[in-house]
Each structure stands twice: as structure tokens, then as C-alpha cells.
Amino acid sequence: MGIARAMRGDTGGQIMLAVLLAVTIVVPVLSLAVPESSPWHLSTYTVTLLGKYLCYALLAVAVDLVWGYLGILSLGHGAFFALGGYAMGMYLMRQIGDRGVYGDPILPDFMVFLNWKELPWFWHGFDLFWFAALMAILVPGVLAYVFGYLAFRSRVTGVYLSIITQALTYALMLAFFRNEMGFGGNNGLTDFKDLLGFDLQSDSTRAGLFIASAIALALGYVACRTIVTSRLGRVAVAIRDAESRTRFIGYRVERIKVAIFTFSAMLAGVAGALYVPQVGIVNPGEFSPLNSIEMVIWVAVGGRATLYGAVAGALMVNYGKSTFTAVFPDAWLFALGGLFVLVTLFLPRGIAGLLRLRRAG
Amino acid sequence: MSNVDSGAHRGAQILVILSIWLLGLVFSGNLAADSLEDALPKLADRSFAVKQRAVESIAASGNARALDILKALLAGDLYTRDGDPAVVVVRKAGAAMRISDPLTGQDLGEVERAAIKKIQLNNAMRTALRGAIAARTLASPDPALRLKAAREMMGDGSPAATGALSAQLEREQDPAVREAVSLALAVANMRSDRAETRLAAVAGLEGSLQSEARNALVELAGSDPDAAVKAAAAKALSAMDTRLTWNARAETLFFGLSLGSVLVLAAIGLAITFGVMGVINMAHGELIMLGAYTTYLVQQAMPGLIDYSLLVAIPAAFIVSGLFGIAIERTVIRFLYGRPLETLLATFGLSLILQQLVRTTISAQNVAVQNPSWMSGSWQVNPALAITYNRLFILIFALLVFAGLLVILRRTTLGLQVRAVSQNRAMARAMGVRSARVDALTFGLGAGIAGVAGVALSQLTNVGPNMGQAYIIDSFMVVVFGGVGNLWGTLIGGMTLGVANKLMEPWAGAVLAKILVLVFIILFIQKRPRGLFPQRGRAGEG
Numbered sequence: 001m002g003i004a005r006a007m008r009g010d011t012g013g014q015i016m017l018a019v020l021l022a023v024t025i026v027v028p029v030l031s032l033a034v035p036e037s038s039p040w041h042l043s044t045y046t047v048t049l050l051g052k053y054l055c056y057a058l059l060a061v062a063v064d065l066v067w068g069y070l071g072i073l074s075l076g077h078g079a080f081f082a083l084g085g086y087a088m089g090m091y092l093m094r095q096i097g098d099r100g101v102y103g104d105p106i107l108p109d110f111m112v113f114l115n116w117k118e119l120p121w122f123w124h125g126f127d128l129f130w131f132a133a134l135m136a137i138l139v140p141g142v143l144a145y146v147f148g149y150l151a152f153r154s155r156v157t158g159v160y161l162s163i164i165t166q167a168l169t170y171a172l173m174l175a176f177f178r179n180e181m182g183f184g185g186n187n188g189l190t191d192f193k194d195l196l197g198f199d200l201q202s203d204s205t206r207a208g209l210f211i212a213s214a215i216a217l218a219l220g221y222v223a224c225r226t227i228v229t230s231r232l233g234r235v236a237v238a239i240r241d242a243e244s245r246t247r248f249i250g251y252r253v254e255r256i257k258v259a260i261f262t263f264s265a266m267l268a269g270v271a272g273a274l275y276v277p278q279v280g281i282v283n284p285g286e287f288s289p290l291n292s293i294e295m296v297i298w299v300a301v302g303g304r305a306t307l308y309g310a311v312a313g314a315l316m317v318n319y320g321k322s323t324f325t326a327v328f329p330d331a332w333l334f335a336l337g338g339l340f341v342l343v344t345l346f347l348p349r350g351i352a353g354l355l356r357l358r359r360a361g
Numbered sequence: 362m363s364n365v366d367s368g369a370h371r372g373a374q375i376l377v378i379l380s381i382w383l384l385g386l387v388f389s390g391n392l393a394a395d396s397l398e399d400a401l402p403k404l405a406d407r408s409f410a411v412k413q414r415a416v417e418s419i420a421a422s423g424n425a426r427a428l429d430i431l432k433a434l435l436a437g438d439l440y441t442r443d444g445d446p447a448v449v450v451v452r453k454a455g456a457a458m459r460i461s462d463p464l465t466g467q468d469l470g471e472v473e474r475a476a477i478k479k480i481q482l483n484n485a486m487r488t489a490l491r492g493a494i495a496a497r498t499l500a501s502p503d504p505a506l507r508l509k510a511a512r513e514m515m516g517d518g519s520p521a522a523t524g525a526l527s528a529q530l531e532r533e534q535d536p537a538v539r540e541a542v543s544l545a546l547a548v549a550n551m552r553s554d555r556a557e558t559r560l561a562a563v564a565g566l567e568g569s570l571q572s573e574a575r576n577a578l579v580e581l582a583g584s585d586p587d588a589a590v591k592a593a594a595a596k597a598l599s600a601m602d603t604r605l606t607w608n609a610r611a612e613t614l615f616f617g618l619s620l621g622s623v624l625v626l627a628a629i630g631l632a633i634t635f636g637v638m639g640v641i642n643m644a645h646g647e648l649i650m651l652g653a654y655t656t657y658l659v660q661q662a663m664p665g666l667i668d669y670s671l672l673v674a675i676p677a678a679f680i681v682s683g684l685f686g687i688a689i690e691r692t693v694i695r696f697l698y699g700r701p702l703e704t705l706l707a708t709f710g711l712s713l714i715l716q717q718l719v720r721t722t723i724s725a726q727n728v729a730v731q732n733p734s735w736m737s738g739s740w741q742v743n744p745a746l747a748i749t750y751n752r753l754f755i756l757i758f759a760l761l762v763f764a765g766l767l768v769i770l771r772r773t774t775l776g777l778q779v780r781a782v783s784q785n786r787a788m789a790r791a792m793g794v795r796s797a798r799v800d801a802l803t804f805g806l807g808a809g810i811a812g813v814a815g816v817a818l819s820q821l822t823n824v825g826p827n828m829g830q831a832y833i834i835d836s837f838m839v840v841v842f843g844g845v846g847n848l849w850g851t852l853i854g855g856m857t858l859g860v861a862n863k864l865m866e867p868w869a870g871a872v873l874a875k876i877l878v879l880v881f882i883i884l885f886i887q888k889r890p891r892g893l894f895p896q897r898g899r900a901g902e903g
Binding site for chain 2: 156171
């Protein structure tokens with residue numbers, strides 16, 4: 001019932017969920033059931049690529065929730081995404097067990113290489129999947145809560161907030177580059193073998209991860225939609241449009257901001273946790289400020305404050321990136337840079353806004 | 362070394378000089394008749410005692426060749442020919458040995474190795490030789506050679522060396538050499554057998570920062586048999602360590618200010634565009650990069666004149682980056698006034714385009730920018746503190762740029778109009794200020810300053826397409842920390858962050874120090890959202 005109410009009036013979202021459902025069924029079938037000789041067969045590479053896009057889409061929904069509905073331009077969502085990814089990576093690292101290069105049953109390879117004798121305290125528990133999954137949500141959530149509590153309480157808004165979120169992810173990037181941090185330094189975590197006992201290289205595991213990403217995207221979408229159609233969501237929009245006025249009416253603006261910001265960070269963490277087993281590596285580059293700002297442009301291209309626009313934007317920009325970097329590797333930054341400029345100048349409401357105008361006209 | 366020598370020290374010196382003089386009398390009485398020519402064959406004698414006397418008389422002969430002969434002897438280059446008492450200098454020439462006359466330097470042809478015999482030395486002779494060589498070098502007319510000799514004699518406690526040092530101290534005029542000589546003398550005297558001499562030497566080390574002096578003090582403070590000397594040495598050592606600590610602090614402060622000046626240079630253009638105009642220019646780092654690349658191109662265009670290239674590069678970079686800035690303002694930013702988040706995204710896109718532009722047109726690799734000769738080297742303030750010229754010049758340059766900018770904003774018509782538009786655009790327009798033109802010029806000014814910063818940075822760091830990204834976050838941090846719209850805030854903020862960074866580096870490491878500074882700023886913004894020096898009044902309510 002809740003889902004039906006949340007999705008009412010959201011034509012774009014309904015179409016998006018329907019397409020997502022179809023894709024979730026068709027892609028694994030085309031990959032696993034259709035023989036490789038058939039032109040309809042989807043390679044594992046394609047399935048993985050699509051799964052990656054779905055993780056990006058979930059991340060874009062998380063960014064749109066805070067930027068589109070709350071007016072917080074976060075340039076640090078990549079940090080939450082990466083933290084979720086690292087939590088999953090740590091679990092996958094522990095799963096390698098004694099199959100690593102050095103064959104140590106407990107210590108991951110990079111620790112043996114650094115001549116460490118014991119597992120650092122923060123690595124304990126990550127051999128359990130449920131614990132790692134919990135951490136993939138909790139760690140970004142706690143960071144976002146603490147950061148948001150400090151920032152919103154002292155009423156840091158607008159570009160100031162954007163810049164300190166960027167500083168946050170930049171600081172984390174520098175920190176994770178350090179070997180002493182115990183997260184594999186420059187190389188990050190990689191050489192994963194299996195997840196919950198399933199071989200990560202096998203086609204069926206990849207298809208399973210694709211389905212999991214699709215389900216996560218659908219659930220995340222509906223959850224965000226539920227928030228924005230609720231009273232909470234309407235107050236959030238009020239804060240976006242007139243923060244002081246909302247505060248004077250009597251709403252606890254900081255609490256609402258912190259709550260939604262934290263939820264969004266958790267969603268980003270989930271996206272990261274699903275992303276890492278599919279790409280097979282997580283390294284400090286995920287924290288780079290460029291990544292975080294790219295997420296914002298997905299949302300801007302798709303259209304702010306529509307949620308389905310964020311999904312569409314993430315898919316289109318990343319598809320464009322994949323094709324562009326394959327054909328003209330040098331031109332991608334020109335294209336991405338041009339996209340930033342053109343979208344902000346000529347498409348302030350993104351593609352979703354363009355469609356809406358067309359319909360209205 | 363201080364000029365205020367204690368009485369005991371002076372007394373010790375006189376004592377030493379007297380004894381040397383007496384020794385000299387004895388020797389001169391014995392050997393006054395020995396010229397260099399007479400003494401030289403005696404080096405071939407079997408008795409070390411005879412050889413030793415020969416060395417002494419060579420040293421005392423005052424002949425211009427004496428120093429070379431002593432050096433050759435010490436290096437093992439002096440030989441005798443079989444059955445010939447004459448001594449020859451030998452240099453290896455392939456398998457054969459080429460010999461020459463030590464007195465005239467005349468070439469005497471090649472001989473077989475078996476036909477000549479090396480003059481043997483013992484340790485006592487070697488010590489005497491070293492002392493004699495240093496003493497003769499110490500008397501050289503060239504102050505640089507004298508300084509070198511005094512440094513070499515540091516730690517040489519032989520009576521000959523001590524004597525030569527005290528004698529030189531009496532007549533030395535050059536202050537730097539005098540200091541080195543008296544220091545070497547003090548270190549030598551610290552090895553003396555007499556407790557008073559050692560005590561006087563310790564007292565004489567007051568104010569010194571040389572590591573040799575410190576080593577000698579550590580030795581005395583640890584193991585001197587005389588309690589008074591031991592205590593004095595310990596006291597002098599702790600005083601010296603205090604001075605060394607202060608010098609280390611001064612060095613840290615300088616490095617901090619140097620880093621701060623880099624931050625200020627990078628941030629000050631941003632202080633104009635962000636602080637005064639309220640425009641978030643994420644392409645600011647790329648404007649710095651363009652300035653650095655302009656330096657590179659200028660140097661490519663005038664390869665023989667690297668020393669003057671910076672003088673051309675500074676205005677060139679200002680113009681190049683300034684023009685890019687004006688173009689950016691006219692084509693993109695002016696449509697986005699009042700929409701800071703959109704400006705942020707659009708200028709970020711521009712930064713990507715500029716990076717790729719440099720990669721495609723010049724190179725994806727870093728390029729080599731040369732340092733002019735007048736920027737290399739360092740200024741040795743004292744033995745424990747050296748300041749490199751490039752950092753010093755950049756520190757001064759940053760302050761000059763800051764002062765120049767302040768003058769432009771406070772004293773020129775453009776500055777007046779910029780301030781008017783930033784405070785109240787509508788009113789400024791009503792007063793006849795062409796706000797669009799002012800916007801373009803202000804942005805161009807900020808961008809041009811970024812270009813000038815790029816020239817300075819090209820002298821310190823690698824120049825590559827990504828260099829701008831390294832500065833953009835730091836620059837924003839400086840502006841936000843110092844207080845938006847306040848140039849003084851940027852200066853003080855940048856310097857504070859630079860010094861804080863360098864203060865933390867010794868115990869935290871470079872990366873962790875940077876992280877801590879970032880975390881500190883994030884927390885600081887919570888406490889004072891408008892920075893160190895917030896703008897007051899209505900303009901601050903933006």
C-alpha cells in the first residue's frame with residue numbers, strides 16, 4: 001500500500017521501475033540461458049557493466065535526495081560510496097583466506113607484505129557477511145550523522161557546505177592512501193575470490209549481483225520516493241526553498257537535514273557495497289573529489305528533484321563515458337566538461353525538465 | 362663566536378702561543394740554516410726522527426713549493442730513485458711511472474715501478490704533516506682557503522695545529538675565518554691535557570652552533586675527569602641545544618611561511634573572485650596551471666636567457682590567465698550570477714576542459730620549468746640554519762602581490778568600482794558604474810593573479826596538467842578559513858595554515874599533517890562559519 005501511495009503521480013518513476021523490472025528478468029536470462037553463439041547472448045562483461053550502472057543510479061538517487069529535495073549540494077557523496085565499498089572489500093579480503101599470494105590464513109596479502117603480525121582491531125568481524133553488510137551502511141551513516149550534525153547545527157549552508165564536503169572526501173582520500181591506515185594504501189583492496197561462497201568470476205554470480213543491484217535500486221528509489229511524498233519530504237522542500245522561514249515556523253531544520261543526509265549517505269554506502277564485488281577492486285581513487293562531482297553532474301543531466309531523472313542521468317552519462325573513452329579516449333574530459341557547462345547554462349532542469357516542458361507545451 | 366672572550370680563555374691562548382714561540386725558537390736555532398733544498402734529501406733517510414725534522418724544516422722554510430711537497434708526501438706520491446738521494450714526485454702514467462722534480466716541477470721522464478721506492482711514513486709523521494699542511498694553508502692569502510683550512514683543522518688537537526690556529530687568530534681580519542679559527546681552536550683545546558685549558562675552551566664555545574663543537578662538548582660532558590670541566594661542558598651543551606632548538610624552530614617557521622606564501626599566492630586570486638564577487642570558480646586551479654605553462658612556454662621561446670625569463674613570464678602569465686578569466690566570465694559566469702551552486706558546476710566543467718586542452722596541445726606529461734640561477738642556492742644564516750633563495754623570493758613575491766592587490770582595491774578607480782558593485786550592485790549601477798564591465802575586469806584580475814601565482818609555483822613544484830587540482834581545495838580552505846571577502850584574512854589564514862602544517866609535520870608526517878589541517882578547518886567552520894575575519898554588515902549576509 002505504501003509503495004502504491006509513494007509512486008502515485010510519479011509517471012517517470014513508474015516507467016523507470018517497470019523498465020527496471022523487465023531488465024532484471026531479461027538480462028540474467030539473456031546472459032545465462034541463451035547460448036553464447038546466439039546474437040541475443042549478453043556477455044558477462046556487459047552484465048557487469050550494467051550492474052555497475054545500476055549502482056551508479058542508486059548513488060545518483062541518493063545525491064538527488066539531498067540536492068534536489070533538501071538543497072544540499074554534497075560534493076562528498078563519493079566518500080560514503082567508497083566507505084561502503086571498503087566495508088564490502090574488507091569482507092571479500094577476509095574471504096580470500098589462505099588463497100592469497102602469501103597464503104596467510106588471517107592476514108590479507110598487503111599486511112603480510114607490510115610485515116604486520118596481527119589483524120588491526122578494525123578488521124575484526126569483517127569475516128562475517130552480516131557484519132560487513134551492516135558496516136557498509138553504518139559507517140557512512142555515522143560519518144554523515146556526525147558531519148551533518150556539526151555542519152547543520154552551525155548553519156553551514158550553500159557553497160560553504162559544498163566545499164567542506166569536498167574537503168571531507170579529499171581528506172579521506174589522503175588518509176586512505178597511507179599504508180599505515182591498514183586499508184591497503186595506494187593499491188586498495190583487490191584479488192577477491194568469492195562472496196558468500198559463490199565464485200566472483202562465474203557468470204551466475206555476476207548475474208546474481210546484477211539482480212541484487214536492481215533490487216537495491218528499486219527499494220532505494222521507493223524509499224526515497226516515500227520520503228519525498230511524506231510530510232517530512234514536504235518540510236525538506238520547504239527547507240530547500242526558504243530555510244530561515246521554515247525554522248521560524250517552528251521546524252527543527254537541523255534534525256530534518258541530518259536525518260535525510262544520513263539516510264542518503266547510507267544509500268550511497270549500499271551502492272558502494274554492491275559496486276565493489278562487481279568491479280573487483282576498491283582503492284583510494286574512489287574518494288577523489290572528481291568522482292563526487294561527477295555524481296552531481298549525473299543528477300544535473302537527468303534533472304534535479306525528480307529521482308527518476310537521477311537514474312536516467314546516471315545511466316546516460318556513464319553509458320556515454322564507456323563509449324566515449326573507448327572511441328576517443330582524449331575527448332572524454334572535453335565532453336564531460338562541456339556537459340557541465342551546457343547543462344547548467346541551458347538545461348537547468350535537466351532532461352526530465354525538457355520532457356515535462358514538451359508535455360506541457 | 363662572541364667577541365667577548367673570557368680572561369681565562371685569553372690567558373690560555375697566550376700560554377699556547379708562548380709555548381709555540383719557544384718551540385719555534387728551539388727549532389729555528391737548530392735548523393735555521395736548513396733550506397728546502399737541504400731538507401728534501403733528508404726525507405729519504407731511514408730514521409723517522411730525521412725525516413720528521415726534515416718535514417718540520419720544509420714546513421718552516423717558507424718556500425712556495427713547500428706546501429705541494431708536504432701534500433705529495435702525505436698522499437704517498439714522494440719516492441726515491443735507487444742509488445740516488447734525490448727525491449722525486451711520482452704520478453702514475455699507465456703501467457709506467459712518470460716522475461718529476463719536486464722543487465722545480467720539471468719532468469724527468471718515465472721509470473719502471475721497480476726502480477723507485479716510496480718514502481715511508483709513520484703515524485706521528487702523518488699527524489705532523491697534516492698539522493703542517495693545515496697551518497700553511499691557514500696562512501694562505503685567500504680567505505676561502507683559510508676558512509676551509511680552519512674547518513679541516515677542527516678536531517685536530519695536535520700542538521702544531523693548535524699553535525697555527527692561535528697564531529692565525531692573532532692576525533686574522535676576516536670575521537668569518539676568525540670565527541672558524543677560534544672555534545677550531547676551542548675544539549682543539551677541549552682535547553688538551555690541562556683542565557684549565559679545557560675549561561677555557563668550553564667557555565669560548567659560547568654562542569657556537571657547529572656540530573663539531575657539539576660533539577666535543579658531548580664528549581667532555583660525558584667523560585671528562587675534571588668535575589668542573591664536566592659541569593661546564595654539560596651547561597654549555599644544554600645552552601647550545603637550546604639555541605639549536607630555536608634555530609630548528611626558526612627553520613620550521615620559515616618552511617611554514619614558505620608553504621603559507623604558496624597557499625596565499627594560490628588563494629589570493631580566489632579571494633577576489635570568491636571573496637569579492639561571490640563567484641565560485643572551480644577552474645581557479647587551472648588558471649594557476651595556465652600561468653605555470655606560460656612560464657614554460659616563455660622559457661622555451663628564450664632558451665639562452667633563463668635568468669630573465671621570469672621577468673617576462675610574470676606579465677605574460679598575468680595577461681594569458683587574465684584573458685582566459687575574462688573569456689570565462691563573459692561566456693559562462695555572467696549568466697549564472699546569483700546561482701552559486703550552478704556556477705560551481707559550470708566552472709568545474711571548464712576546469713576539466715582546460716586540463717584536457719593542455720594535455721592535447723602541449724603534453725600529458727609534466728614539463729620541465731627551469732630555475733634561474735639567481736633563485737638557486739641558499740643563504741646560510743648560521744651553521745644550523747640555511748634559507749633557500751627560491752623559497753625566500755617566493756615569500757617576498759607573495760607579499761608584493763598581496764600589497765599590489767591591496768593597492769589596486771583600495772586606491773584605484775577600478776578598486777572603488779569593484780567594492781561598490783560587490784557591496785550593492787543596484788546602487789552602483791544607479792551611480793553610473795558599468796557593472797558588467799567591472800565584473801569582467803574583476804574576474805580578469807583574479808584570474809591574472811592566479812596566473813602570476815602559477816609562475817611562482819612553477820619554481821617550486823612540478824608543472825603538469827593536474828597541478829591545478831592540487832591547489833583548488835587548499836585555496837578554498839584558505840579563503841573560507843580567513844573569512845570570505847577579506848584580503849587580510851586570506852593572508853593571515855594562508856600563513857597560519859602553512860605554519861600549522863609544518864609544525865605538525867615532524868611528528869605526524871606530511872600527509873597526516875595535511876589531513877589534520879583539513880579536519881581542523883572543517884571543525885573550525887562549524888565554530889565560526891564566516892571564517893577568522895568575517896565580513897560585517899549587510900554585505901556579509903549574502
